[in-house]
Amino acid sequence: MxxxxxxxxxxxxxxxxxxxxxxxxxxxxxxxxxxxxxxxxxxxxxxxxxxxxxxxxxxxxxxxxxxxxxxxxxxxxxxxxxxxxxxxxxxxxxxxxxxxxxxxxxxxxxxxxxxxxxxxxxxxxxxxxxxxxxxxxxxxxxxxxxxxxxxxxxxxxxxxxxxxxxxxxxxxxxxxxxxxxxxxxxxxxxxxxxxxxxxxxxxxxxxxxxxxxxxxxxxxxxxxxxxxxxxxxxxxxxxxxxxxxxxxxxxxxxxxxxxxxxxxxxxxxxxxxxxxxxxxxxxxxxxxxxxxxxxxxxxxxxxxxxxxxxEQSTSVPVRDELYAQMTYHDYYDPLRCIRTDRYKLIVSFEATRAWMDPTQQWDHQSSVHLTLEKAGLRHPPLRLYDLESDPLEQNNLADDASYATVRHELGSKLLEMMRQTDDPVLFGMPVSPAHREAVSLLTQTSDDTAAMREKSKIVEVLP
Missing domain, CATH: 3.40.720.10 (Alkaline Phosphatase, subunit A)
Structure with a gap:
């Protein structure tokens, strides 16, 4: 045992x-x-x-x-x-x-x-x-x-x-x-x-x-x-x-x-x-x-x-769907998705490039196939894919009326999850640590400059 x-x-x-x-x-x-x-x-x-x-x-x-x-x-x-x-x-x-x-x-x-x-x-x-x-x-x-x-x-x-x-x-x-x-x-x-x-x-x-x-x-x-x-x-x-x-x-x-x-x-x-x-x-x-x-x-x-x-004590599936997300990486690119066995709905909250380049290179060696969207294009607000018939996620069905029910069901579940977990992206752009650091240094610089000006005024009136 x-x-x-x-x-x-x-x-x-x-x-x-x-x-x-x-x-x-x-x-x-x-x-x-x-x-x-x-x-x-x-x-x-x-x-x-x-x-x-x-x-x-x-x-x-x-x-x-x-x-x-x-x-x-x-x-x-x-x-x-x-x-x-x-x-x-x-x-x-x-x-x-x-x-x-x-x-x-x-x-x-x-x-x-x-x-x-x-x-x-x-x-x-x-x-x-x-x-x-x-x-x-x-x-x-x-x-x-x-x-x-x-x-x-x-x-x-x-x-x-x-x-x-x-x-x-x-x-x-x-x-x-x-x-x-x-x-x-x-x-x-x-x-x-x-x-x-x-x-x-x-x-x-x-x-x-x-x-x-x-x-x-x-x-x-x-x-x-x-x-x-x-x-x-x-x-x-x-x-x-x-x-x-x-x-x-x-x-x-x-x-x-x-x-x-x-x-x-x-x-x-x-x-x-x-x-x-x-x-x-x-x-x-x-x-x-x-x-x-x-x-x-x-x-x-x-x-x-x-x-x-x-451990085979049950055969009931644990999950019907899962969620994934990106907010910041090299830059702010807020994306959320819900995925089931068959479908995926991706939501983009900004009109950034269609995908962020992960290669860390100025001179890119790897390129996406000509049949697929390029990074220079912009995110549509919604993307819906049928993973069974479209495993490469090429054909966006978000505007296809025959998939309206699927889009609604997935969108409702994703929104509910975001609300229940207080996802900050629902309320706008979360402030990054780099932003807070810059504001702090700028404020410090401004305060230092003001203090120097006050000090120079005191020096000027001394006899």
């Missing part, structure tokens, strides 16, 4: 990976270790990020709440400086209160300050978001050492492993960090991108990074096996959002929201079905993990647990 509350938890997150993995149908990329984990555990086939960009998506995962409810409406590093509000309960904070030793290894991007997340310890620490040359293999080495140092009598641990790869590196010639390359390696291009030499070159470098990240995951899993901890550990593998290419990351199209989600642990070993097809939002990660570990779900959580369906 498994003592659920003594089971360790290891959460491994890649940066910008999407579902570009062998076990998700990309047979040109070599990811044997992640594929093996999927064979050993449960693979979620319809898992989607709560946001198509880094910090809001990660904030949603660690709190189990919609991004706009966490305080993280944009990136957390540098001048962006968004941060979790004081009342947010993070996964490491909660598990620490449940008797877990909580450890962060490598990257986090869900808070402005590491201390805000509530970890007891950090491995492979580094200054800044850019990670100062620390590779996923460096992090895996640190994790290996930590795992081998644990004793069976120790209290259970929560180990959160954040890998930078395969995020882009603007300073690199290829656009990506150095990865693991195989001879005669081929690439698989998504249908929404043009098939050009430039696009293939970028996907070759991207694939190398994915393969290196897979090697790091393999090293971590091997350490769990070799130390005898694997049989008492729930391992979760995922990514923050979709791949870092045009019309994917920073959009609410499926390629921006698709993430892998794989769970392997002692409570899942007896399952007959290894693929879980239920619609899953990543705000569901925290409640599902808590359920699997035998822990109560915090009352602040807005996500739902899929544990009962995974």
């Amino acid at each position: 498994i003592q659920r509350k003594s089971v360790n938890l290891v959460l491994i997150t890649c940066h910008d990976l999407g579902r570009y993995l062998g076990c998700y149908g990309i047979d040109t990329v070599r990811t044997p270790h992640i594929d093996a984990l999927a064979q050993q555990g449960v693979k979620f086939t319809q898992s989607f990020a709560a946001a198509p960009q880094c910090s809001p998506a990660r904030a949603a995962m660690t709190t189990g709440r919609h991004p706009h409810c966490t305080g993280v409406l944009g990136l957390t590093h540098g001048r962006f400086a968004w941060d979790l509000t004081d009342e947010q309960l993070t996964l490491p904070q909660y598990l620490s209160g449940q008797g877990y030793q909580t450890v962060l290894a490598g990257l986090h991007h869900e808070a402005n300050r590491t201390a805000r997340l509530g970890f007891d310890q950090r491995l492979a620490s580094c200054p800044g978001h850019d990670f100062a040359g620390v590779t996923c293999m460096d992090i895996a080495d640190k994790v290996q050492s930590f795992i081998h140092a644990q004793d069976a009598t120790d209290k259970p641990f929560y180990l959160q492993v954040g890998l930078f790869e395969p995020h882009r590196d603007p300073a690199s010639v290829t656009g990506f960090p150095e990865g693991l390359h195989y001879d005669q390696q081929q690439v698989t291009l998504p249908d929404y991108l043009s098939d050009t030499l430039e696009v293939r070159a970028e996907f070759d470098a991207f694939s190398d990074c994915v393969q290196l990240a897979d090697a790091a995951v393999g090293r971590i899993v091997k350490a769990l096996d070799d130390s005898g901890q694997m049989g008492n550990t729930l391992v979760v593998f995922t990514s923050d959002h979709g791949i870092p290419f045009p019309r994917a990351k920073c959009t609410l199209f499926d390629p921006g929201l698709e993430v892998p989600l794989i769970m392997a642990g002692p409570m899942l070993e007896a399952l007959e079905k290894r693929n879980y097809h239920g619609l899953t939002s990543m705000i569901d990660l925290l409640p599902t993990v808590c359920d699997l570990l035998g822990l109560a779900i915090p009352s602040s959580v807005q996500g739902v647990s899929h544990a009962q369906v995974l």
